[in-house]
Amino acid sequence: MSKSYTLAELAKDVGGVVRGDATVRIRRVCGIEEAGPEDITWIAHEKYASRLRTSRAGAVVVDRHFGETPMPAILCDDPSFAMTKVLARFAPPIPQPAPGVHPTAVVAESAQLGHDVRIGPHVVIGERARIGDRCVLHAGVFVGDDTKLGADCVLWPGVVIREGCTLGQRVILHPNVTVGGDGFGYHFRDGVHHKIPQIGTVEIGDDVEVGSGSCIDRAKFGATRIGPGTKIDNLVQIAHNVEIGPGCILVAQCGIAGSTRLGRLVVLGGKIGVRDHISLGDGLRAGACSCISKDFPAGAVVNGIPAVDNQQYLREQAAVRRLPEWSAVLKDLVKRIERLESAADNP
Numbered sequence: 001m002s003k004s005y006t007l008a009e010l011a012k013d014v015g016g017v018v019r020g021d022a023t024v025r026i027r028r029v030c031g032i033e034e035a036g037p038e039d040i041t042w043i044a045h046e047k048y049a050s051r052l053r054t055s056r057a058g059a060v061v062v063d064r065h066f067g068e069t070p071m072p073a074i075l076c077d078d079p080s081f082a083m084t085k086v087l088a089r090f091a092p093p094i095p096q097p098a099p100g101v102h103p104t105a106v107v108a109e110s111a112q113l114g115h116d117v118r119i120g121p122h123v124v125i126g127e128r129a130r131i132g133d134r135c136v137l138h139a140g141v142f143v144g145d146d147t148k149l150g151a152d153c154v155l156w157p158g159v160v161i162r163e164g165c166t167l168g169q170r171v172i173l174h175p176n177v178t179v180g181g182d183g184f185g186y187h188f189r190d191g192v193h194h195k196i197p198q199i200g201t202v203e204i205g206d207d208v209e210v211g212s213g214s215c216i217d218r219a220k221f222g223a224t225r226i227g228p229g230t231k232i233d234n235l236v237q238i239a240h241n242v243e244i245g246p247g248c249i250l251v252a253q254c255g256i257a258g259s260t261r262l263g264r265l266v267v268l269g270g271k272i273g274v275r276d277h278i279s280l281g282d283g284l285r286a287g288a289c290s291c292i293s294k295d296f297p298a299g300a301v302v303n304g305i306p307a308v309d310n311q312q313y314l315r316e317q318a319a320v321r322r323l324p325e326w327s328a329v330l331k332d333l334v335k336r337i338e339r340l341e342s343a344a345d346n347p
Contacts, residue, residue, distance in 0.1 A: 002027050003090060007059055010040070011074045013089060014061070014082035020072030024058055029083070029090055032057065040086065044079045061086065096136055097121070114151065126163065144180065150206065162218065168206035168228065175212045179204065183217040183224075183240025183258060196220065198240060205229070205246070211236065220258075227264070245282070263298060287313075 008022040030039040032048075035057035042061035043052065049067060052060060057071055061082050064075045076082045097120035101107060105123040113119070114133035123137045126145035133151040137143070141155045144162040150169035155161075159173045162180030173179070185196035200219025205228030210216070214236040216224060224238065227246035232238075236250050239258040244250075248266045256262075257276035266280055269288035274280070281298030291305040303313040 004038075005089060007040075007072055007074060010086055010089065011076075013085045014074060014076050016061070016064075016074040016076030016082060018072060019069075019075055020059075022072070024072050026059060029087055030057070032060075040074075042079045042083050042086075097138060108145075120157075132169065147180075156212075165202040165204075165218070167204045168208065170207050171204055172209040174210060174214075174234070177210050177212065178215045179210075180218045181215055183220055185220055185240065185258075200224065200240065202226075208232070211252070214238075233270075239276070251288070 004025045004027045006022060007018045007024050007026065010026065011018045011022070025038065026040045027038040030036070030041055032041045032043065032051045032055045035041040035055055037056060037058045039057055040059045040061065041055065041057040043049070044063070046066065052069055055071070059072045059074065060069055061074045061076060061079045062069065063079055064077060066073070066075065074082070097118040099116065099118055101113070101119040102121045102123065104121045105119045107113070107119070107125045108127040108129065110127045111125045111129045111131070113131045114135065116134045117131055118136045120137055120139040120141070122139055123141045125131065125143045126147065128146050129143050130148045131143070132149050132153060135149050135151070135153045137155045138157045140157050142160045143149070144164070146164045147161050148166045150167055150171065152169055153167055153171045155173045156175045158176040160178045161167070165180040180202045182198040185198060186193040187196055198218050198220050200221045201223050202216050202218050203223045204226045207229045208226050210232045211234035213234055214232055216226065216238045217240045218224060219241045222241060224241055225243045227244055227248065229246050230244055230248040232250045233252040235253050237255040238244070239256060241259040242256050244262045245264040245266065247264055248262055250268050251270040253271045254268050256274045259277045260274055261279040263280060263282035263284065265283050267285045268274070269286055269290070271289045272286055272292065274292045278292070279295045280292070281296060281300060283298055284296055284300045284302065286292060286307060287303035287310065290303055290307040292302065292307045296302055301310040302308060303310045304316070
């Protein structure tokens, strides 16, 4: 049987108040166009108010100062954040392995398992590995020798954590993440690429989440470090000896080259490339598809290939868009000069 909640119950969850009938029951969360009489939707700005006129939604979550709506509304301080609470209400239970260790799992005798762990089918846990309390390891996870997981970590199917790595508490690694693979290091000599041993490790702080298919390479020496609270999207590559500060956001398909430093709360848009051995200051924000090839200070907003200050980037792009117009003007000027020179040569 599907879940349903009254608007009064949902308003209590989000710290809001109901305008209209608080007894309306809600069964789903939907977009404005798709929502029906038993669904709730949300809107974050007055400029979208016109969309509500044709919506069939049973209720809407809006800002406290939002104008009248054709359906009952939950008024709150931050509709987008409020929806995280509403979505949590309707979220189905997340599948988990049964408590304990699945019969097909291979756990080294020297490994230490915390209380209330869930170890799924075909998991491999190496020698002297330590798995914290209430950790969940889904099917096919590999945890290498001497690796440590803090409490309440969740490792989804296919995750690989190689030897000697450390994860803090409440770390979430989505399917097929690899932590601690060799850094990409070779020395070219006598026509051959000689592999440089990567003898360091990876240290991941508390409350880090890493999206599917991302790779965090082990250090050449020392540690590759991911600061607490950092969130990493799918298909992100983090090279050896990179250090990422707390609370950063790295969107899909970013690539960060070796020994680069990111400060606190840095935000990198999708498909950004960052060269090696540079430093990005606290709070830096970079637009999607940028190529960052030099240091930038705290608070910088950058964009472009190569990345420059965003205001400079916008001016340059505006100029580029006028090139066809300027090209026509230039061609006309060339013709006029040619006519003048011809007239001067033949008085």
